[in-house]
Amino acid sequence: MPENGLHSSMSFESHGDQCERIQAILAATADGLIVIDALGCVELVNPAAAELLGHAVDDLLGREVDPQALLGLDEPFENGVAVEVARSEPEHRVLMVRMNRITGHDGEPAGQVISIHDITAEREAAVMKNEFVSMVSHELRTPLTSIKGYVDLILDEDAGEINEMQREFLGIVQENSNRLVSLINDILDISRIESGRVHLRVEPLEMNEIVQGVVDTFRAVAKNSEIELTWVAEDPLPRAAGDRDRIGQVLMNLVSNAIKYSPGGGSVTIRARQDGEEVVVSVHDTGIGISAEDQEKLFTKFYRVDSSLTRDIGGTGLGLSICKSVVELLGGDVGCESEAGEGSTFWFSLPMASCEIVRKPELEGPLESAGGLVLVVDHDPSTCELISTYLCKRGYDVEYAHSATEAHEKALRLQPRAITLDVMLEEDDGFELLHRLKDDSRTCDIPVVVLSVVCDEGRSLRLGAANYLEKPIDQARLTRIVDDLVGGQEAPLVLVVDDDRSIVGAMSNTLRAKGFSTIAAYDGREAMAAIEEHKPDLILLDLMMPVMDGYQVIQEVKSSEETKDIPIVVMTAHRIDRERTDLLELAAEQLRKPFAVEDLVERIEQFLTEEV
Amino acid sequence: MGRILVVDDEPHILKLVSFSLERKGHEVFQATDGVAGLKVAAEEKPDLILMDVMMPVMTGYDALDRLKADPKTCDIPVVMLSAKSQHYEQEEGLRRGALQYICKPFTPRDLAETVNSILVGEE
Numbered sequence: 001m002p003e004n005g006l007h008s009s010m011s012f013e014s015h016g017d018q019c020e021r022i023q024a025i026l027a028a029t030a031d032g033l034i035v036i037d038a039l040g041c042v043e044l045v046n047p048a049a050a051e052l053l054g055h056a057v058d059d060l061l062g063r064e065v066d067p068q069a070l071l072g073l074d075e076p077f078e079n080g081v082a083v084e085v086a087r088s089e090p091e092h093r094v095l096m097v098r099m100n101r102i103t104g105h106d107g108e109p110a111g112q113v114i115s116i117h118d119i120t121a122e123r124e125a126a127v128m129k130n131e132f133v134s135m136v137s138h139e140l141r142t143p144l145t146s147i148k149g150y151v152d153l154i155l156d157e158d159a160g161e162i163n164e165m166q167r168e169f170l171g172i173v174q175e176n177s178n179r180l181v182s183l184i185n186d187i188l189d190i191s192r193i194e195s196g197r198v199h200l201r202v203e204p205l206e207m208n209e210i211v212q213g214v215v216d217t218f219r220a221v222a223k224n225s226e227i228e229l230t231w232v233a234e235d236p237l238p239r240a241a242g243d244r245d246r247i248g249q250v251l252m253n254l255v256s257n258a259i260k261y262s263p264g265g266g267s268v269t270i271r272a273r274q275d276g277e278e279v280v281v282s283v284h285d286t287g288i289g290i291s292a293e294d295q296e297k298l299f300t301k302f303y304r305v306d307s308s309l310t311r312d313i314g315g316t317g318l319g320l321s322i323c324k325s326v327v328e329l330l331g332g333d334v335g336c337e338s339e340a341g342e343g344s345t346f347w348f349s350l351p352m353a354s355c356e357i358v359r360k361p362e363l364e365g366p367l368e369s370a371g372g373l374v375l376v377v378d379h380d381p382s383t384c385e386l387i388s389t390y391l392c393k394r395g396y397d398v399e400y401a402h403s404a405t406e407a408h409e410k411a412l413r414l415q416p417r418a419i420t421l422d423v424m425l426e427e428d429d430g431f432e433l434l435h436r437l438k439d440d441s442r443t444c445d446i447p448v449v450v451l452s453v454v455c456d457e458g459r460s461l462r463l464g465a466a467n468y469l470e471k472p473i474d475q476a477r478l479t480r481i482v483d484d485l486v487g488g489q490e491a492p493l494v495l496v497v498d499d500d501r502s503i504v505g506a507m508s509n510t511l512r513a514k515g516f517s518t519i520a521a522y523d524g525r526e527a528m529a530a531i532e533e534h535k536p537d538l539i540l541l542d543l544m545m546p547v548m549d550g551y552q553v554i555q556e557v558k559s560s561e562e563t564k565d566i567p568i569v570v571m572t573a574h575r576i577d578r579e580r581t582d583l584l585e586l587a588a589e590q591l592r593k594p595f596a597v598e599d600l601v602e603r604i605e606q607f608l609t610e611e612v
Numbered sequence: 613m614g615r616i617l618v619v620d621d622e623p624h625i626l627k628l629v630s631f632s633l634e635r636k637g638h639e640v641f642q643a644t645d646g647v648a649g650l651k652v653a654a655e656e657k658p659d660l661i662l663m664d665v666m667m668p669v670m671t672g673y674d675a676l677d678r679l680k681a682d683p684k685t686c687d688i689p690v691v692m693l694s695a696k697s698q699h700y701e702q703e704e705g706l707r708r709g710a711l712q713y714i715c716k717p718f719t720p721r722d723l724a725e726t727v728n729s730i731l732v733g734e735e
Binding site: 138139141142144145146147148149150152153156158177181185188192199 | 622624625628631632635666695696697698699700716717718719720721
């Protein structure tokens with residue numbers, strides 16, 4: 001048996017001595033050890049193993065055992081992988097158990113060794129540590145309430161007048177008690193994260209919204225520190241999966257650091273972009289930069305870059321550590337890139353929301369375009385195309401104009417039903433164009449929707465714009481606005497939900513030929529996404545679907561104030577689940593498959609006219 | 613100006629809150645545990661109760677439950693004042709029927725403003 005050191009060093013001794021030695025070694029080992037032979041019988045067991053499992057050594061020796069059942073595991077052992085198991089018999093214990101296969105000389109399986117390590121005390125210590133931290137932080141708050149409260153009262157001169165020096169000194173006490181409060185909050189936060197007691201509400205996040213919110217929060221602070229705060233958003237940016245509050249907290253932390261460590265006159269730039277199946281947000285500053293050595297330790301607890309600059313900057317030294325834990329809990333990553341003197345870039349990434357990775361259901365317009373002509377004015381050809389895709393799907397014809405002159409000429413000549421206008425035209429002023437269109441009796445009746453990256457709503461409307469939409473453009477809002485302006489032309493929108501794609505395809509085509517717009521969804525989750533985004537006029541719904549079935553869709557649609565009035569027509573080939581018929585009663589109508597598509601269309605038409 | 617009951621087992625905090633509110637012209641009643649708080653609440657029928665959570669004899673939550681269960685006191689708004697600052701702890705307070713939940717440490721001025729806005733809203 002040459003494969004481990006223990007045996008090879010004893011190979012000179014007689015067989016009997018060897019057994020004695022092995023017994024003695026096993027008996028002296030604190031961890032439990034069980035050796036099972038090729039036939040599945042216990043060959044060796046030490047007292048620690050017997051005690052941990054609540055058996056006598058003699059009960060186990062020679063007995064045929066199933067290792068999984070013996071240790072109380074939910075799943076079979078995997079060779080060499082340690083698993084944690086909680087046992088209540090003979091007493092509460094948490095064990096780390098591992099199985100290693102023994103292979104014989106001939107390469108055949110020769111049994112297995114199971115090691116059992118008792119980690120009950122460690123687990124209890126971790127729980128105690130967290131309870132302790134939580135208790136201490138509560139206990140600290142009480143005296144702090146008095147210190148802070150009475151200092152606040154004196155500073156407010158509620159206890160009589162104070163002189164300037166007293167004000168200054170008490171101000172220092174106040175600042176430091178505030179710092180203690182942040183420290184306590186951060187420690188409590190870290191302790192909760194480490195013990196896994198933090199509740200994360202993961203939902204699809206519009207990262208641009210979060211960035212915008214954080215920028216708004218820090219605008220005044222940045223201005224006071226004479227730092228230019230800007231953000232660059234990739235558009236469109238897929239939604240990330242994360243916890244809104246926590247990710248806001250992470251970004252606030254990074255931006256707050258960036259502002260703190262940048263000298264006056266510098267700039268802080270936030271970027272949100274897509275990278276593969278992740279959304280990455282980075283914060284770049286023009287500060288002094290961080291050495292490679294410090295970069296490694298930045299995300300550890302209580303670490304602060306030691307330099308003359310940082311000493312007078314308050315902070316707990318826990319912020320980045322909390323950021324790292326939160327982002328990692330959400331399945332993302334954090335990091336920092338910097339060169340001394342070149343500023344620093346802190347970034348975090350989050351996985352893309354799963355609904356972004358599955359297909360995003362797209363709206364398709366009626367087969368014959370019935371909407372009329374829309375003139376799209378934008379200097380950027382790719383934006384023109386994007387808007388055109390949105391509008392064509394909705395049944396409109398689209399014509400482009402890239403300059404003010406071209407736009408005015410086309411508006412006169414083509415008399416479009418509506419105009420979308422990006423006021424940031426390359427060489428001309430969009431507002432001037434808007435003014436000219438509204439001033440000319442031949443074009444003044446054409447409704448204009450202003451699209452802009454900057455907030456110009458007031459000015460646009462004053463100049464006669466019919467509506468205003470901020471970029472990035474929201475497809476649903478744009479089409480709704482145009483539909484409203486053009487008036488009466490809107491094709492009713494039917495959402496077709498079925499996991500059988502051929503049914504969806506056939507149904508959609510028939511409906512589109514009859515002048516409906518359609519969206520296709522192949523499971524309940526896709527359907528819910530489409531309902532949220534497009535607010536269809538009617539839902540055609542299959543019941544048996546993967547991921548999320550039709551019953552759940554009915555339940556969700558009918559329980560939301562915004563969607564509960566959308567009629568649902570259920571189509572099913574199956575017998576209806578008796579226990580869930582109450583849900584079906586909420587749906588408007590049921591259709592048994594197979595049915596004639598023509599028949600269906602007629603009933604949908606009836607339905608929608610009744611609704612109106 | 614209102615009649616306000618403050619319940620807290622910490623004498624310094626009791627004094628801090630009382631002082632801040634009296635300065636603003638409110639009449640303040642004090643109690644140092646839940647049982648005493650309930651007694652004063654029943655006798656004085658205050659316009660508002662500020663209540664600590666962790667107290668001896670009877671906790672603030674037990675007192676809150678009884679206040680809300682008693683038709684004579686169930687309409688008095690209760691604001692919890694607690695060192696328990698976690699989100700779920702705040703939610704628990706609101707779920708049990710507190711009007712607001714203020715975390716310690718608080719700033720006396722903010723507290724007085726909150727009290728004022730509640731009293732104005734109640735009128």
